[in-house]
Amino acid sequence: MAEAREIVLGGAADHDLTKLAEYEAVGGYTQLARARAMEPAAVIDAVLASNLRGRGGAFFQTGRKWSFIPKPDQNPNPHYLVVNADESEPGSFKDNEILQRVPHRFIEGCLITAHAVESQHVFIYVRGEYLEAYEIVVAALEELRERPELRGDVTIVVHRGAGAYICGEETALIESLEGKRGQPRSKPPFPAISGLYASPTVVNNVETMATIPPIFQLGPEEYAKLGVENSAGTRVVSLSGHVERGGNYEIEQGVTIRELIYDLAGGVPGGRKLKAVIPGGSSTVVLTGDEIDVSYDFDSLLQLKTAMGSAGVIVMDERVCMVQLGIRVSEFYEHESCGKCTPCREGTRWMTQILRKLEAGEASARELDLLLSVCDRINGKCLCPLGETAATAVASYVAKFRDEYVAHLDGGCPFGDDSPLDHVMAPVAQHHHSPAAVEVPVG
Amino acid sequence: MSAQPELVTVTIDDRSVQVPKGTGLVETAAAAGIEIPVFCYEPRLGAAVGACRMCLCEVEGMPPKPQAACTLTAQDGMVVKTAQTSPMAAEAQEATLEFILVNHPLDCPVCDKGGECPLQDLTFRYGPGSSRMQFPKRTFEKPIPISPAISLDRERCILCYRCTRFSEGVSEDGQLVAENRGSQTLITTFEDEPYTGAFTGNVTELCPVGALLPTQSRFLIRPWELQAVPSVCGMCPVGCNVSVETREGKVRRIHSRNHPEVDEGWLCDKGRFVYSHIYARDRIVDPMQRAHRRGFGAVSWDEALDEAERLIRAAGTRIVTALSGSETIEQAFALAQLLRRGVGAHSAVLPEEFDESLAAYRLPLSAIADAQAVVVLGDEPVVERAPIVDLWIRQARRNGARILDAADKLDGLDRIVLIDSGDGGERIGRLAAKLGLAGKDGSGAFYLPETANGRGVVDAWAAASDDEPVDPEPIGLLIVSGDEAAANPDVRALAEHAEAVLAITMFQGVVVGWADLVLPGTSYLERDGTYVNLEGRLQRLRRSVIPPAPDELAWISKLAERFGVGISPHPAVVFEELSAKCYGGISYADIGEQARLPARSGVTAPSTTARKAKADNSGGLRLVRYRPLFSGPAVERVPEIQFQRPAAEVELSAKDARKLGIANGDEVVVGSNGSSRELRARLSRTLRPGTVRIAEEHAEGLQPQVEVSKSNA
Amino acid sequence: MTLADEIQKVAAQYPETRSAVLPALRMAQERHGWLSTEALREVADALDVTPAYCKSVASFYDMFHLQPIGRHVVEVCTNVSCALVGAQQVLEAFEEELDTRAGENSPDGTATLKTIECLGGCGWATIVAVDGHYRRYVKPEDVPGIVEELRNG
Numbered sequence A: 001m002a003e004a005r006e007i008v009l010g011g012a013a014d015h016d017l018t019k020l021a022e023y024e025a026v027g028g029y030t031q032l033a034r035a036r037a038m039e040p041a042a043v044i045d046a047v048l049a050s051n052l053r054g055r056g057g058a059f060f061q062t063g064r065k066w067s068f069i070p071k072p073d074q075n076p077n078p079h080y081l082v083v084n085a086d087e088s089e090p091g092s093f094k095d096n097e098i099l100q101r102v103p104h105r106f107i108e109g110c111l112i113t114a115h116a117v118e119s120q121h122v123f124i125y126v127r128g129e130y131l132e133a134y135e136i137v138v139a140a141l142e143e144l145r146e147r148p149e150l151r152g153d154v155t156i157v158v159h160r161g162a163g164a165y166i167c168g169e170e171t172a173l174i175e176s177l178e179g180k181r182g183q184p185r186s187k188p189p190f191p192a193i194s195g196l197y198a199s200p201t202v203v204n205n206v207e208t209m210a211t212i213p214p215i216f217q218l219g220p221e222e223y224a225k226l227g228v229e230n231s232a233g234t235r236v237v238s239l240s241g242h243v244e245r246g247g248n249y250e251i252e253q254g255v256t257i258r259e260l261i262y263d264l265a266g267g268v269p270g271g272r273k274l275k276a277v278i279p280g281g282s283s284t285v286v287l288t289g290d291e292i293d294v295s296y297d298f299d300s301l302l303q304l305k306t307a308m309g310s311a312g313v314i315v316m317d318e319r320v321c322m323v324q325l326g327i328r329v330s331e332f333y334e335h336e337s338c339g340k341c342t343p344c345r346e347g348t349r350w351m352t353q354i355l356r357k358l359e360a361g362e363a364s365a366r367e368l369d370l371l372l373s374v375c376d377r378i379n380g381k382c383l384c385p386l387g388e389t390a391a392t393a394v395a396s397y398v399a400k401f402r403d404e405y406v407a408h409l410d411g412g413c414p415f416g417d418d419s420p421l422d423h424v425m426a427p428v429a430q431h432h433h434s435p436a437a438v439e440v441p442v443g
Numbered sequence B: 001m002s003a004q005p006e007l008v009t010v011t012i013d014d015r016s017v018q019v020p021k022g023t024g025l026v027e028t029a030a031a032a033g034i035e036i037p038v039f040c041y042e043p044r045l046g047a048a049v050g051a052c053r054m055c056l057c058e059v060e061g062m063p064p065k066p067q068a069a070c071t072l073t074a075q076d077g078m079v080v081k082t083a084q085t086s087p088m089a090a091e092a093q094e095a096t097l098e099f100i101l102v103n104h105p106l107d108c109p110v111c112d113k114g115g116e117c118p119l120q121d122l123t124f125r126y127g128p129g130s131s132r133m134q135f136p137k138r139t140f141e142k143p144i145p146i147s148p149a150i151s152l153d154r155e156r157c158i159l160c161y162r163c164t165r166f167s168e169g170v171s172e173d174g175q176l177v178a179e180n181r182g183s184q185t186l187i188t189t190f191e192d193e194p195y196t197g198a199f200t201g202n203v204t205e206l207c208p209v210g211a212l213l214p215t216q217s218r219f220l221i222r223p224w225e226l227q228a229v230p231s232v233c234g235m236c237p238v239g240c241n242v243s244v245e246t247r248e249g250k251v252r253r254i255h256s257r258n259h260p261e262v263d264e265g266w267l268c269d270k271g272r273f274v275y276s277h278i279y280a281r282d283r284i285v286d287p288m289q290r291a292h293r294r295g296f297g298a299v300s301w302d303e304a305l306d307e308a309e310r311l312i313r314a315a316g317t318r319i320v321t322a323l324s325g326s327e328t329i330e331q332a333f334a335l336a337q338l339l340r341r342g343v344g345a346h347s348a349v350l351p352e353e354f355d356e357s358l359a360a361y362r363l364p365l366s367a368i369a370d371a372q373a374v375v376v377l378g379d380e381p382v383v384e385r386a387p388i389v390d391l392w393i394r395q396a397r398r399n400g401a402r403i404l405d406a407a408d409k410l411d412g413l414d415r416i417v418l419i420d421s422g423d424g425g426e427r428i429g430r431l432a433a434k435l436g437l438a439g440k441d442g443s444g445a446f447y448l449p450e451t452a453n454g455r456g457v458v459d460a461w462a463a464a465s466d467d468e469p470v471d472p473e474p475i476g477l478l479i480v481s482g483d484e485a486a487a488n489p490d491v492r493a494l495a496e497h498a499e500a501v502l503a504i505t506m507f508q509g510v511v512v513g514w515a516d517l518v519l520p521g522t523s524y525l526e527r528d529g530t531y532v533n534l535e536g537r538l539q540r541l542r543r544s545v546i547p548p549a550p551d552e553l554a555w556i557s558k559l560a561e562r563f564g565v566g567i568s569p570h571p572a573v574v575f576e577e578l579s580a581k582c583y584g585g586i587s588y589a590d591i592g593e594q595a596r597l598p599a600r601s602g603v604t605a606p607s608t609t610a611r612k613a614k615a616d617n618s619g620g621l622r623l624v625r626y627r628p629l630f631s632g633p634a635v636e637r638v639p640e641i642q643f644q645r646p647a648a649e650v651e652l653s654a655k656d657a658r659k660l661g662i663a664n665g666d667e668v669v670v671g672s673n674g675s676s677r678e679l680r681a682r683l684s685r686t687l688r689p690g691t692v693r694i695a696e697e698h699a700e701g702l703q704p705q706v707e708v709s710k711s712n713a
Numbered sequence C: 001m002t003l004a005d006e007i008q009k010v011a012a013q014y015p016e017t018r019s020a021v022l023p024a025l026r027m028a029q030e031r032h033g034w035l036s037t038e039a040l041r042e043v044a045d046a047l048d049v050t051p052a053y054c055k056s057v058a059s060f061y062d063m064f065h066l067q068p069i070g071r072h073v074v075e076v077c078t079n080v081s082c083a084l085v086g087a088q089q090v091l092e093a094f095e096e097e098l099d100t101r102a103g104e105n106s107p108d109g110t111a112t113l114k115t116i117e118c119l120g121g122c123g124w125a126t127i128v129a130v131d132g133h134y135r136r137y138v139k140p141e142d143v144p145g146i147v148e149e150l151r152n153g
């Protein structure tokens, strides 16, 4: 029986860790003092030794990322730490809970990181919709105001987003923080060399930050022993969809998806059959009900050509139509495409159009091929991963549920409104800001 | 300035090529004779953005997916494969084109861009043969005017963001922007406001499809039928290099002809759109004479030349000649010879006074972009006088230069550029001497003359004779050369005292009622000849269309004969003679299509003849009246650019405004003893406290010192 | 404090004032309810950017209202996780109660009803944000009560 292993969320069940006093009572901010007593390079080495990889989705080694920041004598510009709290990946809501329940642990992680990369300026980019989380973090920072010894010479500015998924992509986030439309930049240069205000910048995820204090508390080597090879430590996994007890569960990496669903989240309601699982947020390749014995870690999921992404596990039971899923996911990316690069901007819209025709039972086999071809033509051609993941995700639904797609060709959807995703009104389909561009629905 | 750049070897499609390290891959391929197709890439707009994905290529050693070549630079040993040799790149480029065409209306037969459209061309070369798109395309209301001069067809737009990058990062006007996100994105201005500013027309040339088009030539051109004449713009002292494009003997369009040292391929809207003034309804095509009791009427050329001869002989040395500064140097030299050598009439109202000592600090305009400090003196807004210089200054600022309004805090800087619009350049001449800029690479000084070729005209007038002019009293004959001189109130004042007036102008409206004899003038688009720009660069005007009347040089030559002065009707011959005197004997061939800047001359003392600003200490605010870019007889005759003319505004410094309790947009009264005007206040962050600025046409009747107060109404 | 002063204060937190565009737009929206032409101009003046720039930025983000809105804003998440457990039915209940359609204002001006992409509360579906505050586990049968509350508030 798999169990939770709470490190990031540790203590939050028994204490109100949003309060500075209670956080300190469980040893909070002592790791900050320890880290500050170390040379920045030694802090980076410790994090390298912990094998921590970023929790934002790209799974990049955190210590290595920090080590790319030029030393002050190589680049006189100020260094910035930008924390990515823009969590908007469908299926993911872990950062939301981390910010609301352990804000001080998160802030302590930010301050340790700022020390490691020799930065005095931290910007926390909080997703605009996360009002509660924002208020809790601001309140926590307010408490720190009275504690100069904790704050040190670091200023922390909480910057609220305004509703755009793409701003979770680190360079789009930086553009947005600079007051612009949040469109990704072409890389290189990478943020570590030229990021915010063209200065060296580290961008890290909320959970990554909140994992830093426990790493120092356990000791990097101990931390590295948690989880499995290449996927050390714990992850806060968001479970949603057709499960009895949706929510966030912090586990050691290496638990299987089946255990996540059945042991922790209570299984599929109503005794229904599990049909499909999106393992890491809607950007990841879908798994069939037969593939859920895979261990939830980077390498194992890679073998199935999918990923942990932002650890948002979406569970679907037998009633769900995979074409409808395709439409809804495609609509999401069409709506969230920033519009900068051609394949994503035009391709996601085209994908939705074809999928709608399929759902209506008006498409031919050639159009099913066309859908795959369009996905293929988006994939690998875009400026950032948004468009690419839209294409790979949708293509995976066709690949893994091909019979179901083919069944739609004559006679339309075999599920109809038995499927909970039938005729869902997506934002892209509702009247939008723009009076000029009016979508003509198909089908 | 810097050491020789390191050369690297890059292999593109099995061809190897050597380029300086850091050269863009698109340019590197071009050097190897290979095309990497692009839409969004345009180095003049700043760093590559990699948006359109047209340039996808395969690059060995990089992740195994197509790479946006426009964002990469040449590194030693790089191996690049374009669509010619890489199936991956070919597939990627075809994919991009397919996606672009998914929502493109394919209305090429009725599109003005057809025939010179990169989208058309690249689709032909790299695109899919047929469309697999069977869904409704995105539709928009179209075309919409984004200003009276430019129309926008959003269905044709491929969202390459060239136009918005220009607006944000080159002209820095921030008016043309993208709205919305994703496939709903569209290009727009704020609400219904027209895209206004000195440089808006450049977006019509940047647009790689037929989305942004000039309204002036809508449905009037088929690009392959246009004939392009390489010339220079005659509208301001920058002298941007242009391609004057004609169809069926009419000018239909003016495009830039990038001179990297002068204009970098940008034009101002005046230079781009003003051409249709040559088709103005009141254009003078025949000589006109005021006859006793019969009024003003057309006469034959023989009659007109007879009358001109009579007027000149009657006045003899009592002639005053008012020049516009828009004459070619050949034309001005011919006129000067006729009058100075023919009858000894040396008196002239010259369009400019110019400090020749500045020739020691000569620089190409492009050097401004590399300066560490740019000192801008004078009250005239640079953009109104020499618009492209404003773009160069903006580029300098983006490159990190300090832009100063006084010559201080310059210690320790190497590359200093001085720019002045006052004093005929004397002030910066002195300053340049003091700062020792003559010996400094990348440093120099620019005076911004008021007129396009005023410098050349002054040279030419002086070259015709060494005799000192004596101002005649009374004036026997006032010769007014050009519409600008004719529109000049000072010249009109002289005419009041002249016994007779002979005018050479293009437009009736300018001369009716006060000239006795009018000979038809021609435009810079209709003449062959030479201009000297503000850098001191001699550039060739080429006749693009035949004028409706013989050009000035032709009849001046005939008239001169009657006074025993031999002047060739051929500009090249006239130029040779003048060049021997003033320009080191260079020939037309030496000038070529892309003129070089002459070398710096030796350091001389600044002249002291330049006029001094009249000091006035009567209190109040000092009024600076400037001549707006969008003004003058030619501009007045082009309907599409009337919206660009200055609003009835007074510019106030933020400090003065605060003192006077005036907010941006307030209605105010500007008055000086006796007269006053109602204007709208505009606060400026750059104007010096103590001064107010008003466009000439809104400052009529005001004295040099004014009071400003909030309107009571 | 005037809006301009407030904006300037926020702008001082950033090395470059342009960074304050998003907060400034939000503050203007909080004052005026939505970003009218005048509101956009105010922000532009305060930050020395053009109104066109402000609108360009504002229209990129979903949270800015470029059209007048109702007294309240109801946003129903209809992304996959919420939709799997009945978000569409919740939306329809709101449409019914408010007598309007997604994307529009209710005729009585009580609320603007919108669907919204994943709000980051998937495990507590269906999430409905009412004036920015999340309500968890919303079921169609909860909707009349919520609308009643909004009508009175």
Ligand SMILES: Cc1cc2nc3c(=O)[nH]c(=O)nc-3n(C[C@H](O)[C@H](O)[C@H](O)COP(=O)(O)O)c2cc1C
Residues within 6 Å of the ligand: A053, A054, A055, A056, A057, A058, A059, A060, A062, A065, A084, A085, A086, A087, A088, A089, A165, A166, A167, A168, A169, A170, A171, A203, A204, A205, A206, A208, A209, A384, A385, A386
């Ligand atoms: C379309 C897109 C959306 C993203 N959204 C998020 C996000 O919401 N939160 C996040 O932390 N990272 C997100 N990322 C990943 C970030 O670009 C970046 O890799 C991450 O913030 C780095 O932090 P880490 O190294 O701590 O994981 C996103 C990436 C893409 C391409």
Ligand code: SF4
Residues within 6 Å of the ligand: A166, A183, A184, A336, A337, A338, A339, A340, A341, A342, A344, A345, A382, A383, A384, A385, A386, A387, A388
């Ligand atoms: S892939 Fe999509 S989101 Fe990413 S840059 Fe291109 S258009 Fe923007």
Ligand code: FES
Residues within 6 Å of the ligand: B037, B038, B039, B040, B041, B049, B050, B051, B052, B053, B054, B055, B056, B068, B069, B070, B071
């Ligand atoms: S030319 Fe390279 S992406 Fe547009």
